[in-house]
Amino acid sequence: MAEADNISTFSVDGGQDTVGLPRIVMVTEGSDTSASSPSSSSSSEDNWADLIKSSEIPPEYWHIQKLVKYMKAGNQTATMVALSCLKDHDLTIEVNQRAIQEIGGLELLVNLLETRDLCCILGGLAVLKDISPNIEIRKKITDLGAIPLLVGLLSDPARDVQILAAETIANLGKIRKSRKFCRKFGGIPKLIDLLDVKERYLITPKEDLQLDELQFLDIARAGAKALWSMSSSQRNREAMRKYGIIPLLARMLKTIHLDVAVPAVGLLQMCANETSFQLAIQTEKMVQDLITHLANDDKDLKTYCSLAIYKCASDPITRDMIREAGGLELLVEAAQDTTNRSNKSLMAAVTGALWKCANSDASVKRLDNLGAVMTLVKLLDDENDGVLTNVAGALAECAKYPPNRDKIRSSGGIPMLIHHLNNTYKPLLENVPLVLMECAKEQNCMSEIDDLDGVRLIWSLLKNDSKKVQTNAALALSPCVQNAADSGEMVRSFVGALELTVDLLDSDDHNVLSAVCAAIATIAHDQENLAVISDHGVVAKLSKLVSTTDDHLRANLGVAIAYCCEWAQNRQEFGKRGAITPLVNYMTSRDPNVHRSTALALYHLSFYSINCVTMHAAGVVQFLLETIGSKDAVLQEASAGCLCNIRKLALATEKVKLKQ
Amino acid sequence: MPYRHLKEKTLEFLYRNTHFTKSELEALFVMYRRLVTAGQAAAPATVIGQPVPKVDGIDQNTFRDVMHNTFDLVTEDVILDRVWLTWERGANGGEGALKFEAWARGLSKLLRGSDEERRAHCFAVYDLNADGYITRDEMFTLLKNSLLKQPGDEDPDEGVRDLVELVLKKMDVDKDGKVSVEDYKEAVEQEPLLLEAFGQCLPSKRQAATFLKNLTTKQ
Numbered sequence: 001m002a003e004a005d006n007i008s009t010f011s012v013d014g015g016q017d018t019v020g021l022p023r024i025v026m027v028t029e030g031s032d033t034s035a036s037s038p039s040s041s042s043s044s045e046d047n048w049a050d051l052i053k054s055s056e057i058p059p060e061y062w063h064i065q066k067l068v069k070y071m072k073a074g075n076q077t078a079t080m081v082a083l084s085c086l087k088d089h090d091l092t093i094e095v096n097q098r099a100i101q102e103i104g105g106l107e108l109l110v111n112l113l114e115t116r117d118l119c120c121i122l123g124g125l126a127v128l129k130d131i132s133p134n135i136e137i138r139k140k141i142t143d144l145g146a147i148p149l150l151v152g153l154l155s156d157p158a159r160d161v162q163i164l165a166a167e168t169i170a171n172l173g174k175i176r177k178s179r180k181f182c183r184k185f186g187g188i189p190k191l192i193d194l195l196d197v198k199e200r201y202l203i204t205p206k207e208d209l210q211l212d213e214l215q216f217l218d219i220a221r222a223g224a225k226a227l228w229s230m231s232s233s234q235r236n237r238e239a240m241r242k243y244g245i246i247p248l249l250a251r252m253l254k255t256i257h258l259d260v261a262v263p264a265v266g267l268l269q270m271c272a273n274e275t276s277f278q279l280a281i282q283t284e285k286m287v288q289d290l291i292t293h294l295a296n297d298d299k300d301l302k303t304y305c306s307l308a309i310y311k312c313a314s315d316p317i318t319r320d321m322i323r324e325a326g327g328l329e330l331l332v333e334a335a336q337d338t339t340n341r342s343n344k345s346l347m348a349a350v351t352g353a354l355w356k357c358a359n360s361d362a363s364v365k366r367l368d369n370l371g372a373v374m375t376l377v378k379l380l381d382d383e384n385d386g387v388l389t390n391v392a393g394a395l396a397e398c399a400k401y402p403p404n405r406d407k408i409r410s411s412g413g414i415p416m417l418i419h420h421l422n423n424t425y426k427p428l429l430e431n432v433p434l435v436l437m438e439c440a441k442e443q444n445c446m447s448e449i450d451d452l453d454g455v456r457l458i459w460s461l462l463k464n465d466s467k468k469v470q471t472n473a474a475l476a477l478s479p480c481v482q483n484a485a486d487s488g489e490m491v492r493s494f495v496g497a498l499e500l501t502v503d504l505l506d507s508d509d510h511n512v513l514s515a516v517c518a519a520i521a522t523i524a525h526d527q528e529n530l531a532v533i534s535d536h537g538v539v540a541k542l543s544k545l546v547s548t549t550d551d552h553l554r555a556n557l558g559v560a561i562a563y564c565c566e567w568a569q570n571r572q573e574f575g576k577r578g579a580i581t582p583l584v585n586y587m588t589s590r591d592p593n594v595h596r597s598t599a600l601a602l603y604h605l606s607f608y609s610i611n612c613v614t615m616h617a618a619g620v621v622q623f624l625l626e627t628i629g630s631k632d633a634v635l636q637e638a639s640a641g642c643l644c645n646i647r648k649l650a651l652a653t654e655k656v657k658l659k660q
Numbered sequence: 661m662p663y664r665h666l667k668e669k670t671l672e673f674l675y676r677n678t679h680f681t682k683s684e685l686e687a688l689f690v691m692y693r694r695l696v697t698a699g700q701a702a703a704p705a706t707v708i709g710q711p712v713p714k715v716d717g718i719d720q721n722t723f724r725d726v727m728h729n730t731f732d733l734v735t736e737d738v739i740l741d742r743v744w745l746t747w748e749r750g751a752n753g754g755e756g757a758l759k760f761e762a763w764a765r766g767l768s769k770l771l772r773g774s775d776e777e778r779r780a781h782c783f784a785v786y787d788l789n790a791d792g793y794i795t796r797d798e799m800f801t802l803l804k805n806s807l808l809k810q811p812g813d814e815d816p817d818e819g820v821r822d823l824v825e826l827v828l829k830k831m832d833v834d835k836d837g838k839v840s841v842e843d844y845k846e847a848v849e850q851e852p853l854l855l856e857a858f859g860q861c862l863p864s865k866r867q868a869a870t871f872l873k874n875l876t877t878k879q
Contacts, residue, residue, distance in 0.1 A: 066822075067826075070807065070819065070822075070823060073807050073808045073819070074806050074807045074808070074823075075805070075806045075807075075808075076860065077803065077806045077856070077857070077858065077859050077860065078803065078806035078807055078823060080853050080854070080856065080857060081803075081823055081826060081827050081854075081857050082823075082826075083853060084830065084851050084853040084854055084857070085826050085830060087851070087853075088830075116864075116866070117864065118864060118865060118866060119852075119853055119856070122853070123853050157866075157869075158865075158866075
């Protein structure tokens with residue numbers, strides 16, 4: 001591998017005398033080139049510069065550079081000798097990696113990949129694989145065009161080459177550019193081919209396998225590692241799916257070998273970010289295998305399995321499969337295991353999986369049997385925000401089932417939850433109000449929340465700039481206001497709270513609006529508070545919202561309008577602002593919730609005669625005649641009441657006419 | 661005298677003593693005949709007027725051509741000569757032209773040899789004086805031309821000497837200053853790259869596979 005131009009500057013002081021060998025004059029590239037190399041991490045550059053200055057460079061550094069020099073100047077034989085000596089050094093330490101880099105070794109190694117000689121390729125790959133974990137070297141190698149060469153080597157008939165090439169790609173894949181190149185140069189289908197290994201090899205213990213069968217396993221493992229690395233890019237995940245990775249991955253999951261399972265599950269959970277993969281986990285019956293691996297003691301494997309479950313459990317059928325396979329037991333066990341507490345990624349993954357799985361009634365019951373609520377409450381003192389978010393989410397699901405609310409209270413969960421309301425981590429702030437929302441429906445819990453000033457803290461979350469946080473906080477307010485002792489006084493005591501709430505009606509997010517309307521409906525039960533929000537212009541704002549087509553918003557809006565009518569001139573104002581006719585239109589919706597709340601609104605509005613006229617003109621009677629026969633008690637009453645008022649007005653008009 | 665057809669007895673014998681199948685052996689015989697005829701035709705007359713001496717096997721020139729062109733074995737002359745010299749010629753030994761049996765058996769080692777056979781072959785090639793040890797001087801001879809002369813070098817052989825020391829350190833397991841057969845065996849088992857550490861003397865596996873495939877598909 002001879003190059004004629006490998007000498008840049010001749011430095012006299014380079015090279016240390018190595019004992020026992022003749023003095024060797026080292027030709028090193030001038031120090032200015034290494035300092036100007038395009039590296040991003042300035043701190044490591046500073047460290048390196050200090051190291052050079054302090055001349056604490058170990059002799060290994062010079063030895064390695066000498067070997068690279070021989071590779072450059074030597075023929076194939078010399079290259080092989082130098083390569084085999086190079087492999088003796090520990091190439092994972094930075095000094096040695098730098099040694100190779102600074103003498104132009106990287107270009108040389110990448111060139112080796114282009115030769116047709118198997119031994120050179122193998123030697124070169126072995127070195128590249130060991131040095132590519134270094135960030136700078138990774139970038140440099142990618143820039144030198146290593147990726148297309150490596151992708152080409154994936155099709156080489158020699159299996160050693162395939163394995164080393166795949167493992168090197170796995171290391172390089174930590175950079176976005178490499179991932180893109182790999183895809184562009186057709187690397188993904190080739191890597192997927194590597195996963196194609198006979199099921200028999202996957203399930204037979206290693207002692208019972210032949211040497212070449214073991215090699216197939218190694219190939220599959222290397223392929224999985226490389227694909228796992230590649231899967232950080234969304235486009236790569238799409239490409240993987242298109243090229244048919246799913247059945248191969250499903251087969252790989254059946255393995256009993258830990259070293260194959262870890263990259264396979266790691267790859268699966270990364271891909272599970274895509275809904276297509278989430279569905280595939282269900283249809284390809286991967287759940288059972290995932291749960292089997294979840295039971296494994298290896299912490300990393302547990303973490304990745306939990307992450308996969310977390311991502312695919314949004315589908316109800318998958319949740320059932322997980323429950324039936326015994327996933328919940330394993331997850332609770334992992335959460336209860338105190339030795340896991342320090343492993344934050346594991347805890348976050350496990351609690352996240354519990355959260356998503358708890359979304360079914362049957363699951364919540366099963367979790368109760370396992371004492372999950374107590375375990376989760378104990379975890380509320382964790383320092384890690386990710387863990388806390390997931391724990392809160394899980395508790396929110398569990399708390400939908402009334403007996404759990406008291407369990408949370410008796411385990412001392414409420415003070416901790418309220419404490420977390422002071423946190424700034426937004427996902428956490430989305431989940432905690434949901435727990436409190438459920439707990440507030442229980443009297444004992446509500447009084448505890450109230451004592452600890454929880455309602456004020458929830459209310460202040462309405463100021464948060466995240467829409468989801470605002471929504472969930474507003475949702476939590478409704479039961480709080482409803483069930484708190486002396487709720488009217490309490491609400492009034494929060495300075496600026498009511499104004500803040502009414503102002504939120506200007507938001508453009510429908511979820512926020514729905515939640516705020518629901519809150520306003522409960523606030524409006526208290527006369528004094530209703531007066532205050534009317535002063536803040538709630539009627540105008542509600543009227544503006546009336547033209548919406550969102551059923552969820554319509555349902556809440558109707559109720560809000562209904563209860564806001566009970567003050568002063570609000571009814572009249574609603575009518576003047578043209579809220580009536582659109583409201584009548586709501587009755588055309590198919591959603592029974594919308595019907596109920598609209599009927600309520602119309603009923604309350606109908607106590608003002610002009611409103612009745614408007615309603616009647618808008619053709620409300622035909623709708624009410626239908627809903628009057630509804631099985632929904634509230635709807636029935638409201639419709640009846642509304643019709644009653646309309647008829648009273650009609651009768652009164654008749655009487656006046658008759659008198660005249 | 662070269663046979664026109666491959667005797668059944670010879671075929672049986674070779675089938676049992678090489679790694680080739682019968683059809684491969686037959687194809688190799690055809691190739692052998694072709695090479696010998698071509699070699700005969702190319703042999704120059706030694707004395708003017710005298711008939712050209714009969715060539716009754718593969719001679720060194722033909723051998724060199726085959727290694728170069730068919731097996732893509734481009735290597736130092738030293739090595740190629742050693743391969744020629746150490747080629748097993750059967751009971752009669754000698755250093756003359758290769759008859760078919762010797763040819764077939766040698767090729768079997770080269771193209772499909774077991775690890776043991778390949779190791780033995782390489783060691784024999786490198787052991788220049790056939791004393792069972794590869795010494796420093798022998799290594800130097802073999803590696804003499806492996807480094808390009810650099811313009812700034814005061815002593816061009818210094819690099820080669822250094823390289824020799826490196827290899828010796830790696831391969832001399834029993835630390836006696838030279839590489840014995842056992843040393844070589846152990847070193848190569850540890851690091852397969854070192855099999856041809858002193859020069860390429862085997863066709864690459866890829867080349868061998870291609871050759872063998874073409875051999876039987878041509879029929």
